[in-house]
Amino acid sequence: MLMATIAPEIDLFDVTVSDYYGHEMASSRFRAEATLEDDIAHVRALTGKPVVSVGRFTSPETMLSQVRRGVVDLIGAARPSIADPFLPAKIRDGRLDDIRECIGCNICYAHNSLHVPIRCTQNPTMGEEWRRGWHPEQAPALVGQHKAALVVGGGPAGLEAALTLGRRGMMVMLAEAEDQFGGRVTLEASLPGLGEWARVRDWRLHQLSKLPEVELFPASRMTAQDCLDTGAAHVFVATGSQWRINGRGVAFPSGVESYANPMTLPVDAVLKGARPTGDVIVFDDEGYYMAASVAEALALGGARVCYVTSRNAVAAWMQYTGEQPQIHKRLADLGVTLHLNALVADLGSGVAQINCAYTGTRETHACEHFIPVTSREPQLTLWDALQGKALESLQLIGDCKAPGIIAQAVHDGHRAARAFGGPETAARRDRVALAG
Ligand code: SF4
CATH class of the missing domain: 3.50.50.60 (FAD/NAD(P)-binding domain)
Incomplete structure (x- = not known):
């Protein structure tokens, strides 16, 4: 066996498998996290050498379990680090509930396949760190006094906008028509194999629960007059779309x-x-x-x-x-x-x-x-009814602006909240220096 023969000359084995798309890089729909466990264990037993592996580890418990059981020595985390670049720091600091776990949708991989800048459904700052100067964990505090904002629609765009506005120090009311937050994410997560997608909702709701600046109002279908009655000066309409x-x-x-x-x-x-x-x-x-x-x-x-x-x-x-x-x-x-x-x-x-x-x-x-x-048809009834009303600002975000993938809705909610209160930072473009 070649692996056993060369093992004495090797310090560390990095395991990958031939069925890359169906196994190692598989989505959560088809494979659970840590999908390479059997393959890693085989290599370690055969060689007796340390092994590093990926396999879309999302939970620290799974990582720890594999290390403790002697399955793997070093954890590799590609997609989990895209979803949360501060994953190792949060484990080190015991902030496990703050980890923004990858949902295994492979949207990052799709952008890679298309040779366009990578996007992530969970992490809207992915690829925007240099281009727009977005830090994955920090949003700049708002300068000056701002009256309260109302976000209508608790789907991916609305949740992300409320979270980012709250983190910037703004008083926010988040109103959702249904009993449950999450919008399309809540509905789609009930389809076969898509259960992990609910993390888009759950992580944001948990983070919002730590922000005294943000109040949540489920089961609150809003009319234009309802919006005005809240006294909010700024309204973000995130009412989604329908097929x-x-x-x-x-x-x-x-x-x-x-x-x-x-x-x-x-x-x-x-x-x-x-x-x-x-x-x-x-x-x-x-x-x-x-x-x-x-x-x-x-x-x-x-x-x-x-x-x-x-x-x-x-x-x-x-x-x-x-x-x-x-x-x-x-x-x-x-x-x-x-x-x-x-x-x-x-x-x-x-x-x-x-x-x-x-x-x-x-x-x-x-x-x-x-x-x-x-x-899909953007849901614009509220948006249309709010035109010309006495508000300091009115914005359309997410699927009701342009129906798209969940990653786009999250990105748009984040972008709108970042841009609030000042001119939006223009995205920088990569420059290629040609010699000669
Ligand atoms: S896009 Fe983000 S959430 Fe989806 S698989 Fe890639 S890293 Fe995970």
């Missing part, structure tokens, strides 16, 4: 008239717990995780699911997060019928017409429930 049911999206920019059908069920209804059975068609014209997750949830609930996508792969954008082959396999294993390069062009009574995206060839499929996953 469209009219089919508007990339394939059908004007929507599809026949989607206005009793069979059509909004994605948001599934997110709130609806589990239709029988013949269900899910149309994915978005390409990320939502349609595949809905199809998975319904198949697990006993429905006969047909997944139709306008793209050439199941959840095509998940190629960037490294999850695409795994999500395809998962749906196939659950018996979901897969139609690629296809469009749900028309709905009739108990049937859906599925067209080939290239040839227009038509097929008719039985359909009792139809769920279009195409695009």
Whole structure:
């Protein structure tokens, strides 16, 4: 065995595995933290030499357990350090509850795959330390006196904005329409495999509980007059977005008239717990995780699911997060019928017409429930009602400004709170010095 033979010449083994995307770099949807434990233990037993390993360690307890059990000698933490660059310092100082744990979404990896600056769902300052001068732990105190702020919407953007404003010393009221905070994160974390995503909400709520400057108001759906009645001078509207049911999206920019059908069920209804059975068609014209997750949830609930996508792969954008082959396999294993390069062009009574995206060839499929996953509509009722009201400032943040990934909503909430009270710092650009 080569490893045992060369071991005497080696000081330290750094373990990686060949199935990089499906194992070592896997998302939380498919692998638990410390996924390399068996591989590391094997190398250590074989060589008798110290071993360092990664494997998306998120909890200090797991790290300690592996070291104590002699599985590993040095902990490597790439994604956990992206989510919280102060992870080692917080462990050293016993501030375990302050650790901003990675949720295993692989959005950082997706940006790396796309060769664009890395973003992180949990850490909005990732990549902005030099570019915008954002310290990952500190936000500058507000200069001068500022009247209280009201943040409407306790989803990812609203939670992050309230937290950052509070840390800057501002008095903040955070109002959420539902009983529970978290917005889309709370809903989406209930989908199969996405439970760890709730950390986006939970970490922020815990940090907010330490800030006397911020008051939380759940179950508080706000009208424009309600906002004015709070006396807040500054309002941040973070009311999110909802999935469209009219089919508007990339394939059908004007929507599809026949989607206005009793069979059509909004994605948001599934997110709130609806589990239709029988013949269900899910149309994915978005390409990320939502349609595949809905199809998975319904198949697990006993429905006969047909997944139709306008793209050439199941959840095509998940190629960037490294999850695409795994999500395809998962749906196939659950018996979901897969139609690629296809469009749900028309709905009739108990049937859906599925067209080939290239040839227009038509097929008719039985359909009792139809769920279009195409695009989202910003929720702007409150924003519109607040126009022209006597406020010192009014800002739109997160998905109601531009529906996007959770990381973008968190980043936007953070950016707005950082920029408050002064001119926003222009982002610096990297310069490349060319010789000669
Ligand atoms: S983007 Fe997601 S996977 Fe990557 S470090 Fe941040 S929370 Fe973890």
